[in-house]
Amino acid sequence: MTFYEKLEQHQQKLSRLSHLSAICGWDQAAMMPAGGNEARSEAMAELAVMHHELATAPHLAEWFEQAEAESLTKEQAVSLKEMKRGWQMSNLLPADLVEEKSLAGSKCEHAWRSQRNDNNWHAFSKNLEKVVELSRQEAQIRAEATGLSRYDALLDIYEPVMTTKELDQLFSDVKSWLPSLIQQVQEKQQSEAVLTPAGPFPVEQQKALSLEVMTKLGFDFNHGRLDVSVHPFCGGVPTDVRITTRYDEEDFTSALMGVIHETGHARYEQGLPAQWRGLPVGEARSMGVHESQSLFFEMQLSRSETFIDLLAPLASDAFDRRNDPALSSNNLTLFNTRVKPGYIRVDADEVTYPAHVILRYEIERDLIEGNIEVADIPELWDKKMTEYLGLSTRCNYTDGCMQDIHWTDGSFGYFPSYTLGAMYAAQFMAAMHKEMNVENLIRERNLSPIFNWLDRHVWKKASTVSTDQLLIDATGERLNAKYFKQHLIDRYLK
Amino acid sequence: MTFYEKLEQHQQKLSRLSHLSAICGWDQAAMMPAGGNEARSEAMAELAVMHHELATAPHLAEWFEQAEAESLTKEQAVSLKEMKRGWQMSNLLPADLVEEKSLAGSKCEHAWRSQRNDNNWHAFSKNLEKVVELSRQEAQIRAEATGLSRYDALLDIYEPVMTTKELDQLFSDVKSWLPSLIQQVQEKQQSEAVLTPAGPFPVEQQKALSLEVMTKLGFDFNHGRLDVSVHPFCGGVPTDVRITTRYDEEDFTSALMGVIHETGHARYEQGLPAQWRGLPVGEARSMGVHESQSLFFEMQLSRSETFIDLLAPLASDAFDRRNDPALSSNNLTLFNTRVKPGYIRVDADEVTYPAHVILRYEIERDLIEGNIEVADIPELWDKKMTEYLGLSTRCNYTDGCMQDIHWTDGSFGYFPSYTLGAMYAAQFMAAMHKEMNVENLIRERNLSPIFNWLDRHVWKKASTVSTDQLLIDATGERLNAKYFKQHLIDRYLK
Numbered sequence: 004m005t006f007y008e009k010l011e012q013h014q015q016k017l018s019r020l021s022h023l024s025a026i027c028g029w030d031q032a033a034m035m036p037a038g039g040n041e042a043r044s045e046a047m048a049e050l051a052v053m054h055h056e057l058a059t060a061p062h063l064a065e066w067f068e069q070a071e072a073e074s075l076t077k078e079q080a081v082s083l084k085e086m087k088r089g090w091q092m093s094n095l096l097p098a099d100l101v102e103e104k105s106l107a108g109s110k111c112e113h114a115w116r117s118q119r120n121d122n123n124w125h126a127f128s129k130n131l132e133k134v135v136e137l138s139r140q141e142a143q144i145r146a147e148a149t150g151l152s153r154y155d156a157l158l159d160i161y162e163p164v165m166t167t168k169e170l171d172q173l174f175s176d177v178k179s180w181l182p183s184l185i186q187q188v189q190e191k192q193q194s195e196a197v198l199t200p201a202g203p204f205p206v207e208q209q210k211a212l213s214l215e216v217m218t219k220l221g222f223d224f225n226h227g228r229l230d231v232s233v234h235p236f237c238g239g240v241p242t243d244v245r246i247t248t249r250y251d252e253e254d255f256t257s258a259l260m261g262v263i264h265e266t267g268h269a270r271y272e273q274g275l276p277a278q279w280r281g282l283p284v285g286e287a288r289s290m291g292v293h294e295s296q297s298l299f300f301e302m303q304l305s306r307s308e309t310f311i312d313l314l315a316p317l318a319s320d321a322f323d324r325r326n327d328p329a330l331s332s333n334n335l336t337l338f339n340t341r342v343k344p345g346y347i348r349v350d351a352d353e354v355t356y357p358a359h360v361i362l363r364y365e366i367e368r369d370l371i372e373g374n375i376e377v378a379d380i381p382e383l384w385d386k387k388m389t390e391y392l393g394l395s396t397r398c399n400y401t402d403g404c405m406q407d408i409h410w411t412d413g414s415f416g417y418f419p420s421y422t423l424g425a426m427y428a429a430q431f432m433a434a435m436h437k438e439m440n441v442e443n444l445i446r447e448r449n450l451s452p453i454f455n456w457l458d459r460h461v462w463k464k465a466s467t468v469s470t471d472q473l474l475i476d477a478t479g480e481r482l483n484a485k486y487f488k489q490h491l492i493d494r495y496l497k
Numbered sequence: 498m499t500f501y502e503k504l505e506q507h508q509q510k511l512s513r514l515s516h517l518s519a520i521c522g523w524d525q526a527a528m529m530p531a532g533g534n535e536a537r538s539e540a541m542a543e544l545a546v547m548h549h550e551l552a553t554a555p556h557l558a559e560w561f562e563q564a565e566a567e568s569l570t571k572e573q574a575v576s577l578k579e580m581k582r583g584w585q586m587s588n589l590l591p592a593d594l595v596e597e598k599s600l601a602g603s604k605c606e607h608a609w610r611s612q613r614n615d616n617n618w619h620a621f622s623k624n625l626e627k628v629v630e631l632s633r634q635e636a637q638i639r640a641e642a643t644g645l646s647r648y649d650a651l652l653d654i655y656e657p658v659m660t661t662k663e664l665d666q667l668f669s670d671v672k673s674w675l676p677s678l679i680q681q682v683q684e685k686q687q688s689e690a691v692l693t694p695a696g697p698f699p700v701e702q703q704k705a706l707s708l709e710v711m712t713k714l715g716f717d718f719n720h721g722r723l724d725v726s727v728h729p730f731c732g733g734v735p736t737d738v739r740i741t742t743r744y745d746e747e748d749f750t751s752a753l754m755g756v757i758h759e760t761g762h763a764r765y766e767q768g769l770p771a772q773w774r775g776l777p778v779g780e781a782r783s784m785g786v787h788e789s790q791s792l793f794f795e796m797q798l799s800r801s802e803t804f805i806d807l808l809a810p811l812a813s814d815a816f817d818r819r820n821d822p823a824l825s826s827n828n829l830t831l832f833n834t835r836v837k838p839g840y841i842r843v844d845a846d847e848v849t850y851p852a853h854v855i856l857r858y859e860i861e862r863d864l865i866e867g868n869i870e871v872a873d874i875p876e877l878w879d880k881k882m883t884e885y886l887g888l889s890t891r892c893n894y895t896d897g898c899m900q901d902i903h904w905t906d907g908s909f910g911y912f913p914s915y916t917l918g919a920m921y922a923a924q925f926m927a928a929m930h931k932e933m934n935v936e937n938l939i940r941e942r943n944l945s946p947i948f949n950w951l952d953r954h955v956w957k958k959a960s961t962v963s964t965d966q967l968l969i970d971a972t973g974e975r976l977n978a979k980y981f982k983q984h985l986i987d988r989y990l991k
Contacts, residue, residue, distance in 0.1 A: 016543060019539055019540040019543040019544075020540075020543070020544075022536060022537070022540040023517050023521055023540050023541075023544060026520070026521050026524055026537075027517055027520050027521065030520055030524060034528075034722065035737060036718060036719050036720060036721060036722060036737060037719055038717070038719035038720040038736060038737065039720060039733075039734070039736050039737030041736070042516060042734060042736040042737065042774075043516070043520075043736075043737065045513055045516075046513040046514075046516035046517050047517075049510060049513040049514070050513075050514075050517060053547065223532070224530060225530050225531055225532035226530060226532040226533060227530060228528065228530060239533075240533070240536060242532060242533050242535070242536040242537075243529060243530060243532065243533030243536065243537065280536075
């Protein structure tokens with residue numbers, strides 16, 4: 004057996020442990036009764052330790068060295084590179100820093116749950132300072148190992164190859180037109196009469212509708228399920244993708260759009276190439292590309308007028324409300340494209356969402372680079388919210404800088420993925436439009452060509468090429484904000 | 498840290514891996530879509546390998562030796578003994594025999610699924626011969642290590658301390674009165690007019706009824722769930738017990754009695770002592786004792802006239818059939834205590850069930866000891882079925898010796914547990930009767946004293962004492978068949 008083959012075998016073993024972790028994690032969120040949590044957490048922590056021990060086994064250094072000297076096919080060389088990236092990532096941090104950061108994150112997050120309700124920035128910031136301190140240490144170690152800047156080294160975990168330099172360019176482009184675009188959209192929408200669909204929408208009917216729409220979107224139920232959890236997510240493994248949602252009997256559109264979003268994630272996972280299964284090269288490329296698929300399904304596809312023409316009658320039938328004007332295609336289109344600046348990112352619409360992300364990016368970048376301190380956050384937050392969305396968060400920490408979970412557990416570098424995903428999605432759709440008449444296909448209920456395009460250009464590529472290359476191969480150019488801008492103008496100002 | 502403490506820590510680690518295996522195994526049976534099976538089986542096999550490696554780590558021999566020389570509390574000494582029993586069991590068999598037997602079992606079982614339908618004994622027996630050959634090898638190795646006879650050494654896996662000698666005594670006692678008792682019951686029941694409850698009984702209503710009855714039986718939903726699977730079982734872990742059932746819209750009693758049965762298993766698991774969690778001494782004592790709890794709930798308790806007085810109105814309400822005479826307490830009592838000899842063990846009633854088990858015991862005992870060969874099975878099966886139940890299985894392998902899965906996968910020594918469980922249960926109930934008026938408690942809807950008795954005498958004992966001692970402590974005497982006989986006479990002939 005060659006060393007490359009040994010490494011593949013080793014990687015399959017790691018992948019099988021990740022499989023168990025994914026299923027038990029899904030179960031914890033979607034099935035487990037509360038009383039099972041303590042023993043489950045212990046069992047999953049044990050598995051994480053075993054995974055880490057296996058991933059950092061001392062003999063691997065030699066295996067990688069030997070494998071790199073072997074004569075490999077082009078595909079094997081790429082696979083080896085991705086295996087090595089993962090191995091280096093696993094080995095980078097000293098175990099005590101990982102543990103200390105994990106404990107500080109748990110402590111900060113646990114306290115945050117009540118502190119957020121109490122608007123208690125003072126107490127929260129003490130815990131957050133510790134998390135930031137340890138995240139800076141992590142960033143420093145990663146920066147030294149990779150030659151990247153500190154924040155870029157964290158960004159690299161979620162969005163390999165992406166840099167502060169590129170993000171600054173992309174986001175300053177967005178900032179140059181977004182505030183005025185938001186204003187124009189609001190002015191335009193002022194005169195629109197929109198009906199809010201009135202509940203109750205029984206959970207069983209919402210579930211049936213969700214399953215029907217998932218089927219139309221090509222979700223493979225032989226390799227996945229839909230269930231319920233407090234925080235919707237896409238989990239499981241490519242051969243068995245578990246998506247979840249949360250039903251609100253007063254508003255069926257939130258679960259429906261959520262299910263469509265997770266279906267986008269799920270189809271990416273289900274569409275990953277079987278021949279690379281269990282290897283890093285066969286995994287999704289990045290968080291941003293993953294988000295591009297969920298946003299392609301939710302935003303590009305499902306909030307379009309043509310697609311809502313398809314959805315509306317399904318909803319009317321599901322709820323037996325064939326004459327409800329609030330469920331008409333026209334009204335649902337208006338309802339699902341309302342734009343209104345708000346405090347809360349997760350409730351934001353497609354147009355204002357980037358403002359929330361850019362604000363967080365700018366703050367976390369400066370925080371990790373050491374240009375600002377935790378104490379500076381509230382003022383910066385207020386200033387940027389006012390500038391980008393015209394809303395002040397002065398003294399309102401609950402709906403300001405204490406609203407997200409990402410910083411409390413030290414996931415700095417994650418936020419940009421959301422808006423990168425939105426831009427990738429818009430650029431994919433623009434490229435797709437050059438090859439086919441997407442609206443006509445939707446009207447003809449012939450969605451396969453759309454999914455086949457994504458399958459060919461994104462899903463089957465997995466991690467065989469860099470994100471940059473993936474974008475160039477699929478769209479003919481590098482990532483830029485102009486397709487996203489044009490998409491917003493087309494949908495919201497025409 | 499003492500060596501005893503090191504062993505405890507090691508055992509907790511094994512227990513956490515078992516936790517993951519239990520949850521992923523439950524998921525595989527109750528949740529997983531078919532397409533997920535291959536990757537799941539691989540992941541679970543990997544976990545089994547890691548568990549085995551950990552359980553047989555070479556340094557453990559020294560740890561056990563050192564721990565045995567340490568000064569231990571009485572409880573620690575018992576705990577150490579049970580840890581050592583598990584360790585010795587894990588180390589006994591050479592890895593290649595385990596693998597060969599596993600492969601032969603899988604092959605035999607896979608082919609059996611179609612061979613059984615085709616009544617193809619000839620083809621099946623070839624595969625079974627291989628399984629028997631390997632099981633004999635296993636028995637030989639276990640016999641040499643333990644000093645037991647070959648069959649006793651297999652019995653010891655499921656029912657420690659139980660022997661062929663004791664089983665022969667118990668079962669010859671049962672055989673001396675069971676056939677005539679079956680005949681008398683049938684004669685008595687001939688004149689009874691019983692209505693078969695007529696479906697459909699919608700699944701949702703059956704589920705609601707199941708949950709209600711589980712609640713009345715003290716199932717702790719903070720530490721467990723009820724779901725659906727093809728073959729009902731009780732899985733999960735003590736802090737999160739997963740029971741399953743299968744609903745038949747034509748017959749609600751099968752799922753209801755099945756749920757009650759699994760609730761008995763579940764309460765044993767949920768009632769195991771928290772201070773020994775994760776250690777062998779804190780686990781259920783044996784398969785037979787486990788079955789005693791499910792049969793106590795299903796047979797002793799729930800098929801009694803008094804308990805059906807409690808169940809019947811719940812069923813009438815659940816199905817909105819308050820005036821259906823088939824759902825009256827009187828009719829449901831008759832319906833749930835019908836006795837009729839049949840070919841199939843899993844469909845057998847309480848009275849004829851032991852005949853099925855004794856037949857299998859006698860054949861597998863002689864097969865493992867080498868007194869008979871696979872080719873002898875059909876004739877022996879036919880002879881014994883005719884003798885015990887008056888039914889011939891000549892040339893009918895499908896409903897004869899090919900009906901069970903146990904031999905196909907090499908689980909010789911398991912069958913006696915079923916009837917041992919029935920006897921333990923009857924003996925427990927008789928002892929309980931000396932302390933309290935069980936019928937009155939049920940009439941008063943005050944079931945706690947019943948469960949408290951089981952908790953004190955069985956659940957909280959876990960594996961701290963031998964099964965023999967457990968019986969003596971709980972009932973004042975060793976296991977014997979007279980309480981089971983008396984129970985059958987009281988219920989079926991009075």
